[in-house]
Amino acid sequence: MTRRPLIVGNWKMHGTRAMLSEARAIDRAAQRNMKVEVALAPPYTLIHPIHREAEQIAVGAQDCHHAEGGAFTGDISAAMVADAGATFVILGHSERRLGHGESDALVRAKAEAALAAGLKIILCCGESAETRAAGKAAAFIKRQLKASLPPPEAMPADVGERLTIAYEPIWAIGTGTPATTEDIAEMHGLIRELMVELFGEEQGREVRILYGGSVKPENAAAIFAVPEVSGALVGGASLTADSLMGIALAASEPFDP
Numbered sequence: 001m002t003r004r005p006l007i008v009g010n011w012k013m014h015g016t017r018a019m020l021s022e023a024r025a026i027d028r029a030a031q032r033n034m035k036v037e038v039a040l041a042p043p044y045t046l047i048h049p050i051h052r053e054a055e056q057i058a059v060g061a062q063d064c065h066h067a068e069g070g071a072f073t074g075d076i077s078a079a080m081v082a083d084a085g086a087t088f089v090i091l092g093h094s095e096r097r098l099g100h101g102e103s104d105a106l107v108r109a110k111a112e113a114a115l116a117a118g119l120k121i122i123l124c125c126g127e128s129a130e131t132r133a134a135g136k137a138a139a140f141i142k143r144q145l146k147a148s149l150p151p152p153e154a155m156p157a158d159v160g161e162r163l164t165i166a167y168e169p170i171w172a173i174g175t176g177t178p179a180t181t182e183d184i185a186e187m188h189g190l191i192r193e194l195m196v197e198l199f200g201e202e203q204g205r206e207v208r209i210l211y212g213g214s215v216k217p218e219n220a221a222a223i224f225a226v227p228e229v230s231g232a233l234v235g236g237a238s239l240t241a242d243s244l245m246g247i248a249l250a251a252s253e254p255f256d257p
């Protein structure tokens with residue numbers, strides 16, 4: 001399989017127009033490192049301005065509503081983010097599952113809406129520290145993914161291209177300490193098995209599996225050396241061009257995406 005590694009910056013609720021210069025710097029650096037695909041998921045308000053200027057990077061949203069439109073004050077539909085220039089949407093991030101009470105069923109409905117609007121999806125999964133301590137991480141991730149993904153028959157034929165999974169253990173997000181490479185290897189291995197089980201050998205192996213949780217330029221190379229790691233979903237270290245592109249540089253070394 002020859003697929004470019006993917007590095008996605010999740011800016012969360014950070015960024016006003018003052019951050020556009022950073023997005024420009026990321027775009028310029030991405031043009032100089034064509035071995036790696038770089039994408040940004042800024043707040044909704046910056047999707048269109050970044051899309052308008054970007055020559056290389058893809059721009060996406062951090063969430064979308066599951067309905068096509070209607071009386072949903074404050075919400076934004078998949079078609080709206082696509083209209084603003086987004087080509088993908090992050091769904092099921094633990095900050096939405098925990099902070100906004102998003103259930104697996106809701107994440108699945110959002111995934112269906114996003115795919116119907118022509119977007120690619122980055123579907124997040126991740127266990128809590130308690131679940132891991134109880135030895136239930138593997139079972140939890142399998143169950144969470146099966147319940148959050150549309151059924152295989154509802155997925156597009158090019159699911160390998162349209163779907164990316166992000167494994168983000170909740171206890172590693174924003175803590176400065178990523179999961180160990182052993183834990184990442186185990187979880188990415190089982191997610192790959194699940195993708196093949198659900199979508200077949202060819203498409204299941206095409207789905208990219210990103211690791212997320214305290215990835216930084218200093219630890220990225222070790223994480224990218226783990227089998228079945230196709231890149232990273234990056235929070236805190238995505239806010240400056242220097243650190244995001246430091247991670248992208250580590251991903252441009254030969255590894256198995």
Ligand code: PEP
Nearest residue numbers: 173174212213214235236
């Ligand atoms: C995230 O929230 O998606 C994330 C990976 O955050 P951080 O890199 O800051 O741990």
